[in-house]
Amino acid sequence: MKMIIAAIKPYKLDEVRAALTAIGVRGMMVSEIKGFGTQSGHTEIYRGAEYAVNFVPKMRLEIVVADGLAETVVDTITQTARTGRIGDGKIFVMDVEKALRVRTGEIDDDAL
Amino acid sequence: MKKLMLSTAGLLGALPAMAQEVLAEAAPVMDKGDVSWMMISCVLVLFMTLPGLALFYGGLVRSKNMLSILMQTTIIACLMMVAWVVYGYSVTFGGSTSPLWGGTAKLFLAGVTADSMAATFSAGYVIPEYLFIVFQMTFAAITPALIIGAFAERVKFSAVLLFSLIWATFSYFPIAHMVWDANGYLFAKGAIDFAGGTVVHINAGIAALVGCLVIGKRVGHGRENMAPHSMVMTMIGASMLWVGWFGFNVGSNLEANGGATLAMINTFIATAAATLAWSALEGLQRGKASMLGAASGMVAGLVAITPACGTVGPMGAIVLGAIAALVCYVFVTVVKNKLKYDDSLDVFGIHGVGGIIGAVLTGVFSAGSLGGVKGDDYAMGAQMWIQIEGVLITIVWSGVVSFIAYKLVDMTIGLRVDTDTERQGLDLTSHGEQAYHG
Numbered sequence: 001m002k003m004i005i006a007a008i009k010p011y012k013l014d015e016v017r018a019a020l021t022a023i024g025v026r027g028m029m030v031s032e033i034k035g036f037g038t039q040s041g042h043t044e045i046y047r048g049a050e051y052a053v054n055f056v057p058k059m060r061l062e063i064v065v066a067d068g069l070a071e072t073v074v075d076t077i078t079q080t081a082r083t084g085r086i087g088d089g090k091i092f093v094m095d096v097e098k099a100l101r102v103r104t105g106e107i108d109d110d111a112l
Numbered sequence: 113m114k115k116l117m118l119s120t121a122g123l124l125g126a127l128p129a130m131a132q133e134v135l136a137e138a139a140p141v142m143d144k145g146d147v148s149w150m151m152i153s154c155v156l157v158l159f160m161t162l163p164g165l166a167l168f169y170g171g172l173v174r175s176k177n178m179l180s181i182l183m184q185t186t187i188i189a190c191l192m193m194v195a196w197v198v199y200g201y202s203v204t205f206g207g208s209t210s211p212l213w214g215g216t217a218k219l220f221l222a223g224v225t226a227d228s229m230a231a232t233f234s235a236g237y238v239i240p241e242y243l244f245i246v247f248q249m250t251f252a253a254i255t256p257a258l259i260i261g262a263f264a265e266r267v268k269f270s271a272v273l274l275f276s277l278i279w280a281t282f283s284y285f286p287i288a289h290m291v292w293d294a295n296g297y298l299f300a301k302g303a304i305d306f307a308g309g310t311v312v313h314i315n316a317g318i319a320a321l322v323g324c325l326v327i328g329k330r331v332g333h334g335r336e337n338m339a340p341h342s343m344v345m346t347m348i349g350a351s352m353l354w355v356g357w358f359g360f361n362v363g364s365n366l367e368a369n370g371g372a373t374l375a376m377i378n379t380f381i382a383t384a385a386a387t388l389a390w391s392a393l394e395g396l397q398r399g400k401a402s403m404l405g406a407a408s409g410m411v412a413g414l415v416a417i418t419p420a421c422g423t424v425g426p427m428g429a430i431v432l433g434a435i436a437a438l439v440c441y442v443f444v445t446v447v448k449n450k451l452k453y454d455d456s457l458d459v460f461g462i463h464g465v466g467g468i469i470g471a472v473l474t475g476v477f478s479a480g481s482l483g484g485v486k487g488d489d490y491a492m493g494a495q496m497w498i499q500i501e502g503v504l505i506t507i508v509w510s511g512v513v514s515f516i517a518y519k520l521v522d523m524t525i526g527l528r529v530d531t532d533t534e535r536q537g538l539d540l541t542s543h544g545e546q547a548y549h550g
Contacts, residue, residue, distance in 0.1 A: 048445030
């Protein structure tokens, strides 16, 4: 099993969810986060007082899938979340040791 | 908003001779339309303060200090209401012939009953004295609350209350007497301050400037992000100020008549022009017109038209509002940053500066040739000098009283919270509550 962690633009979330559901992903975890990468924030000005906002809002997705599906998931997120501009986000893939469904006790691929 | 207590005998002397005996005994007229409008005005001015001003200021601070602003505004307003009826009304409008104060004759509202009447601007027309007391009380309630924006996010709650009481007693009450009482020093000179440009806005603006200089900058000022936590609240509050300001400006006419409608149209038009001017300048200069800019322009326009609304014409109001907004804009975006003091919510930059512009331009746009109500015998230069004199007296008086009051409070209970408390925010440390959960 692989876990795919993706940070994407918040407004892309619904599109990405629909695309992932279409390729057979059956669940994901989503959180609102702030961070910076190449896109280093913006400036806000209030009556002449300038404030640098160094962390920009992003959505963080965590998706665990069977090994065979991982590349497709990565490709799908990449295609759906891409605008071509700075700030589109990052994707990380890592191995997952074990998975377990709390209700039934099923493990690994059966639990996904 | 002049104040002349009527005696029946004095009034009769002024009346033309009547053919019928019975009419010669006619008492001064209390018009129920006037009374109704003035009662509504009182409530509108309360609405300016609570929740208008509280939300306008509250939205501009960081979320950890939201409740401290709401509480300071609320408790100051209540404190001033009680102080006003106990002694404030007497020392302001107590009937003394002194140019500086109203005396002690009406402490605890001595002698005032539901049958006592107060003069209006029309001979022979009166309103109940209780109504006049309440209307003036709402002005006394909002004025010290305006000041707190200058030292927001860093003062002790008890210090704010003690300062407000001392400042109102020695600056607000005397200046209100000087400008609005028939025996007052500036009233006698002919200064035009229809609804309180000097008494309320310059007075509070100067106290605010002195306050942020004495108290010092917020911890992290200029380095940390101190952006307003809710422009939504600020917009709501500013709009409530605008609505309530009709009580403030139009109510200052004391009667529901043509003069009142002049104040009303001016309060609309000057504010609209000021909001447009601020937004236009910001849009041209930065490429983006901000909500805070529009709200700031709105308040600047309201402040500037306050002394002028009874005597200028609507076209003069447009120009006056626009000039005030442009000057305040330059002041809060450029001048303040150069001078490097921390007037957190720009009380001086908007109320002080806008008030001064309004007071001086009142002398200009009251002229009949510029659409104002003054006739051919109006001497613009002389009136402007009287206006400037009023401004200067207020600046010096409020400046000195404020400085002493801040120092007194600092020496007794201390003005400022410690650094850790300030970092944690005043909501939890002063009030034991949070504005927002989750």
